[in-house]
Amino acid sequence: MATTMPATDDKPVIPLTARDFKGLVDPDWCAGCGDFGVLNALQRSCAELGLRPHEILTVSGIGCSSNLPGYFNSYGMHTLHGRSLAVATGAKLGNHRLHVIVTGGDGDGYGIGGNHFTHTARRNVDLTYVVMNNQIYGLTTGQISPTSTMGMKTKSTPFGSVEAPLNPITSAIMNGATFVARGFSGDVRHLTELMKQAIQHSGFSLIDIFSPCVTFNHDNSNAFFKERIKKLEDEGHDTNDWKTACEKAMLFGDTIYTGLFFQKQAPTLGGSEPVLEPDEPLGLQTLGLDKEQTKRIIERMM
Amino acid sequence: MATTMPATDDKPVIPLTARDFKGLVDPDWCAGCGDFGVLNALQRSCAELGLRPHEILTVSGIGCSSNLPGYFNSYGMHTLHGRSLAVATGAKLGNHRLHVIVTGGDGDGYGIGGNHFTHTARRNVDLTYVVMNNQIYGLTTGQISPTSTMGMKTKSTPFGSVEAPLNPITSAIMNGATFVARGFSGDVRHLTELMKQAIQHSGFSLIDIFSPCVTFNHDNSNAFFKERIKKLEDEGHDTNDWKTACEKAMLFGDTIYTGLFFQKQAPTLGGSEPVLEPDEPLGLQTLGLDKEQTKRIIERMM
Amino acid sequence: MAVGSFDFTIAIGGEAGQGIATPGDILARIFVRRGLHLNTYNAYQSIIRGGHIFLYLRVCDEEIYTHGDKLDILMCLNQDTMDRHLQLMRPGSWVLYNEDNIKPGEAGDGVQLCPLPVTKLSVTRNRLSQNTMAVGSAAHLLGLDFQVLEESLTLRFQRQGQAVIDENVSVARAGYDHSVANFEAFDQTVPTGPKPLAVWSGNEALAMGGAAAGVKFYAAYPMSPATGVLHWMAQNARNLGIMVRQVEDEIGVANMVIGAAHTGCRAMCATSGGGFALMTEAVGSAAMMEIPAVFIDVMRAGPSTGVPTKTEQGDLWQVLGASQGDFERFIVAPTTPVDCFNTMPELFNLTDKYQCPGIVVSDLLLSEGRFSIAPDLIDMHPHIDRGELITKGSSTDGYMRYKDTETGISPRALPGLEGYVHVVATDEHDENSQLLSDEFTNPHKRRKMVEKRARKFKVAIEDIKPPELEGPADAEITLIGWGSTYGVIREAVEILAQQGVAVNHLAIKWIVPFHGEAITEILSKSKRVVVVENSFSGQFYRYMRSETGLSVDGHIRKYDGEPFIPHHIVDGVKAHLAEKIECFVPYQEAIT
Amino acid sequence: MAVGSFDFTIAIGGEAGQGIATPGDILARIFVRRGLHLNTYNAYQSIIRGGHIFLYLRVCDEEIYTHGDKLDILMCLNQDTMDRHLQLMRPGSWVLYNEDNIKPGEAGDGVQLCPLPVTKLSVTRNRLSQNTMAVGSAAHLLGLDFQVLEESLTLRFQRQGQAVIDENVSVARAGYDHSVANFEAFDQTVPTGPKPLAVWSGNEALAMGGAAAGVKFYAAYPMSPATGVLHWMAQNARNLGIMVRQVEDEIGVANMVIGAAHTGCRAMCATSGGGFALMTEAVGSAAMMEIPAVFIDVMRAGPSTGVPTKTEQGDLWQVLGASQGDFERFIVAPTTPVDCFNTMPELFNLTDKYQCPGIVVSDLLLSEGRFSIAPDLIDMHPHIDRGELITKGSSTDGYMRYKDTETGISPRALPGLEGYVHVVATDEHDENSQLLSDEFTNPHKRRKMVEKRARKFKVAIEDIKPPELEGPADAEITLIGWGSTYGVIREAVEILAQQGVAVNHLAIKWIVPFHGEAITEILSKSKRVVVVENSFSGQFYRYMRSETGLSVDGHIRKYDGEPFIPHHIVDGVKAHLAEKIECFVPYQEAIT
Numbered sequence A, B: 001m002a003t004t005m006p007a008t009d010d011k012p013v014i015p016l017t018a019r020d021f022k023g024l025v026d027p028d029w030c031a032g033c034g035d036f037g038v039l040n041a042l043q044r045s046c047a048e049l050g051l052r053p054h055e056i057l058t059v060s061g062i063g064c065s066s067n068l069p070g071y072f073n074s075y076g077m078h079t080l081h082g083r084s085l086a087v088a089t090g091a092k093l094g095n096h097r098l099h100v101i102v103t104g105g106d107g108d109g110y111g112i113g114g115n116h117f118t119h120t121a122r123r124n125v126d127l128t129y130v131v132m133n134n135q136i137y138g139l140t141t142g143q144i145s146p147t148s149t150m151g152m153k154t155k156s157t158p159f160g161s162v163e164a165p166l167n168p169i170t171s172a173i174m175n176g177a178t179f180v181a182r183g184f185s186g187d188v189r190h191l192t193e194l195m196k197q198a199i200q201h202s203g204f205s206l207i208d209i210f211s212p213c214v215t216f217n218h219d220n221s222n223a224f225f226k227e228r229i230k231k232l233e234d235e236g237h238d239t240n241d242w243k244t245a246c247e248k249a250m251l252f253g254d255t256i257y258t259g260l261f262f263q264k265q266a267p268t269l270g271g272s273e274p275v276l277e278p279d280e281p282l283g284l285q286t287l288g289l290d291k292e293q294t295k296r297i298i299e300r301m302m
Numbered sequence C, D: 001m002a003v004g005s006f007d008f009t010i011a012i013g014g015e016a017g018q019g020i021a022t023p024g025d026i027l028a029r030i031f032v033r034r035g036l037h038l039n040t041y042n043a044y045q046s047i048i049r050g051g052h053i054f055l056y057l058r059v060c061d062e063e064i065y066t067h068g069d070k071l072d073i074l075m076c077l078n079q080d081t082m083d084r085h086l087q088l089m090r091p092g093s094w095v096l097y098n099e100d101n102i103k104p105g106e107a108g109d110g111v112q113l114c115p116l117p118v119t120k121l122s123v124t125r126n127r128l129s130q131n132t133m134a135v136g137s138a139a140h141l142l143g144l145d146f147q148v149l150e151e152s153l154t155l156r157f158q159r160q161g162q163a164v165i166d167e168n169v170s171v172a173r174a175g176y177d178h179s180v181a182n183f184e185a186f187d188q189t190v191p192t193g194p195k196p197l198a199v200w201s202g203n204e205a206l207a208m209g210g211a212a213a214g215v216k217f218y219a220a221y222p223m224s225p226a227t228g229v230l231h232w233m234a235q236n237a238r239n240l241g242i243m244v245r246q247v248e249d250e251i252g253v254a255n256m257v258i259g260a261a262h263t264g265c266r267a268m269c270a271t272s273g274g275g276f277a278l279m280t281e282a283v284g285s286a287a288m289m290e291i292p293a294v295f296i297d298v299m300r301a302g303p304s305t306g307v308p309t310k311t312e313q314g315d316l317w318q319v320l321g322a323s324q325g326d327f328e329r330f331i332v333a334p335t336t337p338v339d340c341f342n343t344m345p346e347l348f349n350l351t352d353k354y355q356c357p358g359i360v361v362s363d364l365l366l367s368e369g370r371f372s373i374a375p376d377l378i379d380m381h382p383h384i385d386r387g388e389l390i391t392k393g394s395s396t397d398g399y400m401r402y403k404d405t406e407t408g409i410s411p412r413a414l415p416g417l418e419g420y421v422h423v424v425a426t427d428e429h430d431e432n433s434q435l436l437s438d439e440f441t442n443p444h445k446r447r448k449m450v451e452k453r454a455r456k457f458k459v460a461i462e463d464i465k466p467p468e469l470e471g472p473a474d475a476e477i478t479l480i481g482w483g484s485t486y487g488v489i490r491e492a493v494e495i496l497a498q499q500g501v502a503v504n505h506l507a508i509k510w511i512v513p514f515h516g517e518a519i520t521e522i523l524s525k526s527k528r529v530v531v532v533e534n535s536f537s538g539q540f541y542r543y544m545r546s547e548t549g550l551s552v553d554g555h556i557r558k559y560d561g562e563p564f565i566p567h568h569i570v571d572g573v574k575a576h577l578a579e580k581i582e583c584f585v586p587y588q589e590a591i592t
């Protein structure tokens, strides 16, 4: 069967609601898990942006949070632990018309997936990365993650962690990410706005979200964040200023900031590749070379 | 055969010279390769610090630069491409008396080894990481590396690279490294001083070194650096100030800074682990449990 | 085995988060402290809340090797459990449930339905009361003194304080008394064994075996079903002086272990198939550098993420094919929990002697199951042999790390020693660890080094016990299995014997080196050979054939995630005896 | 083959950095443009400067499959080359060298020593003059017109401008003239083939085959000896509209390829053993998600980093054991450069049809060798069959990505299409891609899905041509090889035939699925079977036995990094005929 192009759908667009982005099954997250708020915000933001399910590809790794694509009505890939950003980069370049949204956990993204995080940011791949950062490994029943705080007691650190946590915000900024924000699953409205901006941003956008694990992380609970969180927007933060952005992102005491820390415009990886210029996505192109292409190849070999 | 402890050597110490750190074979690097300068500086610094070959463990990955341990007279491990920091962490914890010096290339350390770089920095493992950053993959005959500049033409990017380079200095600072410096293979004296400081620093020290590849990188040559490099020391830089450090590290135009960008004191990974307190290195301890230990284990199971 | 005179299985079913572990634990402790043998299997899902969890606790007055074929008490914590399992209950069994929210189904003949009026009897609104009450009732049904249960509850809730203890005791009492008044108890009394037993899981046995062998460095990245090893190590790190690290990924884990091993630590790590895939490159590097280190792959149902909480023996070829090129490494698949323990010191001695990696292949069934163990079977002071290890400095010249000796074994000096400075390398090197590529890639040196390393393994097989046939020599069928299927085949063989079917059993533990000749010799006398495997493609059979050329007469395979229970094998043997079939795949009944 | 009437080998030796490639290239071009067949092998090291590099250029008027057994012209660029190789020169051969800095050794009878007074004759001080002068002399020795060489030089240095051309032409002329005056030339004239041939390497053939198959996405992390594929792809990316990416590591590569493949791109990547080790987890995930993608492992001598510039067939078990669990994937080992090319479209059609990964196993010898090829053998417009791929949106309801069909193949819809929204997953899932673990891990659903996927491969073997025996049916010995040894075995068989020894040859290309029955049938008629392998442990033999149970009569193996040349096999066959030995390992003479 030859590859043909998909019909661009010309039916009148009926406005969708968050409910239209509900997946086939209900989440199996623990009652009270922060991830519900993240899912909710993502559904709202896609609806509010007027996106349609088949235009979106969610890509995740493995973890409680990485189960999200199964609960969300769109194309989805539930890939390997730590590999979502690599898969997503391939998918975005393969079909640059898709809105690619990568969802996962702090272990998945900053632990095992850390190298892809660094390099996807650096390359400014045009996708949105939503990290449900609960500062713990949830699915494997509670071990430290790269964002666990010093001294935290978990099954793998019964005497308390002795490792300094990674700061995803400052790392992302320094690695070249062009949109770096932090959200809180307990503030769905705010998170929805951040997600809308992130999805609309052209380039690599990170939203690191405090999404408490009610079962295994009793240190960083909903209440913990509720009493500390301040929004950057409320203070007139300058999102062009990486220095202040980093400085504010480093705070994790009485004040913890959420909001958009940093944004800049830069060419995206796909945008810099002339191969994507003929607007038809690579993955939907008809296969087979033409005479001219063939001739050039053979001539080179003579 | 039972494990016994090594004889602590009580012979009078004859001062060593750089020549004493010459390895069994001569380097097979191209004439003019920057790595000669790095090797030279490392030999000098070890001699000047009064270290002896058997007290040092060099650990490398794979690459032209990673061949260094074979050319250096000390214990050495020439491991897998990208894995030197992980191996070195294990070795340092296994015998914390060793001076562990990790040597390698930009591809090895920031490309395939990027995740270990992030996390070894964060954990503040007490070792010195010497990166010969030639902004290219030398051993594989010339492809872009994560530090190659935009537009650089290589065998894998014949039309020019479209990826923004990673800045090892700012990344290291943000990932939690406690000693972050940059050197130039063309200034062996300066590099030697940096290395001495780095080796003496307690915690994770990075020296990213411009070490030009004369064969495959014609953009970033010795001459290129010679005319641009300024030393931080000459300007009275404050090594406690991460903001200025990052700002200065970002410059890669008419001025390029070398020197110590940032340093702070923080507990090291080994230092935080009570298991290392009985000074005898783990790897040299006599094996076998005592009665008390055994009793405690069995009781737990009843 | 020989099923004992007392052989009783309690199953508790509910959803994740309903607290199944606690009643299971309380009951388990009562039995083992009484000196009874225990085998538990927990059928669960990769979710933290919801789903269907089903815990089997089998208790016996003789040694047992599986969770068995039958259920005596079914404790339903939710309707789902009732609906799924009631039909499987046989005459003489009991079904306990909270009558407030669970409707019983149509019970079979002789099945006693035991509704508990939980709300009415409860002194508390705690949602876990139904569990404790069911435990109380079960205690009565088993003819246990309430005091025994009370002691166990007290111990269990000790750390939570007297109020919690009191609450639980009174709820349990209510259940006990209600049961006395309403249900007919078991007609046997629970026997008492000669002395109290302990409880461990296969993972704990692996960890403890490592500790006994002198492990000083343990690194891990969490992955089910191997995480139990990490948890044990972390818990005991300070007591035992073991450096335990959670690392950024499995690649880091494996390489860190190699680094620590190089400095002289006995070092190990455990993961499951996906994590092991990431470790393979490092395994090859350890072989090339000739550094001993131990890697454990606890298999779960694959491929890929697969079914994280289900068992399978599907990683054999991955382990055999770990990393590029030919190299020396041990591969061993322990057969029982005690064997998990004993394998570790044995393997560490071998990897030290032959200076190469060792790989242990376990699986979810063995690693996560919880089993009784007689404490005196655990030898925490095994023989330790570190091989040709140099641990003292010297001023001798001319040390060559990869000296080409007659045995292929080159004396190994630890970094830090004066007089032995050397570099180890993953590139091919000469005797003095100079890279062949550094000068000119000499094919003769290359060949010599390949042969030097390979020579080590010419004799290694002699250090390993050949497998032995269990059961009658003139059996109708010889069953071959490997690793964790030892127990279920053993029990099946006994059941068949009772039924007059003579079957014998060849259990394979050592995969590399492989006792191909011994196996060929044994099987040459068999009338009919059937291979039992918990995988789809018969990975073990294909491996055995690759090493021996042997073909067999039939297969019994399972790949639905649930483990074999004895009657699956019994049915398979009968099917093979009845007609010539290639492969028997048992129907998994318990949970539909 | 049948060695043609003209069969000539030139070897150029020197150290890295002495510019061996250029004279090699110039000579190669002359021959192929003349329509002669070419086979080159470059023996080099993993260093950029120094060491010993030895380039073989074999030219023939008939098709050839190896770089052969003999040397006709030896061009020494340094003393080392003279010292190492002079003794191997046979009567009727020439040894060219710069008399200014190279001392000749004791030449054998009939070996013509041809000193070149480079400094005296040179118009320039360019250190590469000796190379060009030697080329000039070689042209004369071969009886070529100088004009032919001049044309070739002009073409070669075109981009560097007229001055460079002139300089080279005059140096070459000096060498040519000196040779005319002093040395005795070849007594044959170099023939001319029917039409000009092109030159490619196995890596280029793989890349071009991919491009012809419609590859739209190529990702790589550089690794010898696979990097040639990346370089070709990068060079041709814009012409062909292929997205080519260099990625941070091989894990990223493999996963990126899978992502791109999922959106409909034919996608591939190439690496060597160590990189493939890192990709294995992803290979398993592609199988579970049922995404077609192609992974190439170009083997080099292992284990671990091994000998990066040397050849071996040591990754077979790694590829067979790639990733945990049982899953469907194709594994194919092309036998010749043209076969490398043709394999790609065939494999992409299969992976599309069966929606699973495909793995190509090549090796350094095949991938980095440079060979002549008749352009009309390269079909850049092969048949493309994407299988059951849905590429148009629809409003039909009820699409299930993993529908359990009769063939096991479920119609595959690309993301972006309206009406087919679905999730793919590496966790075990049901027909509608819901995770089994999400609700309750149903063993029956699990079994059904394993069987659905496996069913795809029940018939796949029918799409693959069974291997065929080449040579006389009643041969004394049947040689079996796999992948790249095709050529050397083929030539050895012909040499043996000329010597009156009847040998036939069974070359295996498809590893999975494996035509075990066809092979068994063929070998059942063989008098004596000997397996030829470029590995220490006989990985292919053990695999063949695992699939067929077949044992064989002997082995010819090599694992010193250098490839087999025909007489190694010839010697091996004779050794096996002379006495019963298990394994013959040829002595590698050329470079000691």
Ligand SMILES: Cc1ncc(C[n+]2csc(CCOP(=O)(O)OP(=O)(O)O)c2C)c(N)n1
Residues within 6 Å of the ligand: A062, A063, A064, A065, A066, A081, A104, A105, A106, A107, A108, A109, A132, A134, A136, A137, A138, A139, A140, A145, C221, C222, C223, C224, C250, C274, C275, C278, C305
């Ligand atoms: C290669 C590999 N290693 C380990 C695992 C086991 N694993 C599954 S999820 C997970 C971590 C989950 O933590 P996180 O990403 O923070 O997600 P959360 O569950 O907290 O949302 C791990 C280690 C795996 N699936 N694959």
Ligand SMILES: Cc1ncc(C[n+]2csc(CCOP(=O)(O)OP(=O)(O)O)c2C)c(N)n1
Residues within 6 Å of the ligand: B062, B063, B064, B065, B066, B081, B104, B105, B106, B107, B108, B109, B132, B134, B136, B137, B138, B139, B140, B145, D221, D222, D223, D224, D250, D274, D275, D278, D305
């Ligand atoms: C897993 C793996 N992938 C790829 C390679 C091939 N390889 C060897 S060195 C190298 C890169 C070298 O670059 P760099 O680290 O910058 O060192 P340099 O040679 O420039 O000093 C690569 C890709 C390998 N050895 N192992």
Ligand code: SF4
Residues within 6 Å of the ligand: A028, A029, A030, A032, A033, A034, A035, A064, A065, A134, A138, A139, A212, A213, A214, A215, A216, C048
């Ligand atoms: S374990 Fe934690 S992260 Fe996972 S679902 Fe429960 S609350 Fe959420």
Ligand code: SF4
Residues within 6 Å of the ligand: B028, B029, B030, B032, B033, B034, B035, B064, B065, B134, B138, B139, B212, B213, B214, B215, B216, D048
């Ligand atoms: S190729 Fe480049 S990096 Fe490698 S030795 Fe030569 S100059 Fe140095």
Ligand SMILES: [Mg+2]
Residues within 6 Å of the ligand: A063, A105, A106, A107, A132, A133, A134, A135, A136, A137, A138, A145
């Ligand atoms: Mg988490």
Ligand SMILES: [Mg+2]
Residues within 6 Å of the ligand: B063, B105, B106, B107, B132, B133, B134, B135, B136, B137, B138, B145
């Ligand atoms: Mg480099």
